[in-house]
Amino acid sequence: MIKIIHPVAGTIAILTIATFWMSTALSELFASRSVVTAVKTTIPWGFLLLVPALIAVGASGFVLAKGRRAGLIGAKIKRMPFIAGNGILILIPSAVFLAFKAKATEFDGWFYAVQLLELIAGATNITLLSLNMRDGLRLKGWLRATPR
Numbered sequence: 622m623i624k625i626i627h628p629v630a631g632t633i634a635i636l637t638i639a640t641f642w643m644s645t646a647l648s649e650l651f652a653s654r655s656v657v658t659a660v661k662t663t664i665p666w667g668f669l670l671l672v673p674a675l676i677a678v679g680a681s682g683f684v685l686a687k688g689r690r691a692g693l694i695g696a697k698i699k700r701m702p703f704i705a706g707n708g709i710l711i712l713i714p715s716a717v718f719l720a721f722k723a724k725a726t727e728f729d730g731w732f733y734a735v736q737l738l739e740l741i742a743g744a745t746n747i748t749l750l751s752l753n754m755r756d757g758l759r760l761k762g763w764l765r766a767t768p769r
Contacts, residue, residue: 633670637674
């Protein structure tokens with residue numbers, strides 16, 4: 622069961638973060654402020670899906686690792702503190718701040734500064750989670766390592 626939970630939770634997590642990121646970028650670039658407000662005030666509700674998925678993928682990953690810390694498993698484990706820290710210290714507070722600012726229609730310099738920080742941190746987490754997914758696929762033999 623845990624071998625199913627891990628990839629499913631990981632896929633849900635990365636798709637959720639990518640959806641947040643794309644919705645933000647597209648609404649900021651091409652939509653009205655009312656759409657930006659809708660996107661920014663909806664994202665915190667997505668944490669109800671994202672946070673449990675991240676907990677499930679992290680916990681199941683540690684169980685699946687069975688104490689091993691070398692190779693691809695070690696690389697995945699080393700990325701996890703950055704992914705978690707980025708989410709807890711930057712992404713969640715930024716999303717909540719932006720939701721409050723958007724709801725109050727305060728699209729000021731602080732809004733856009735935090736928005737830029739959130740986009741950079743989100744892209745970082747998407748990249749790190751993608752690397753973890755790639756390494757997981759390699760561990761399962763579903764993806765071959767490319768020669769260097």
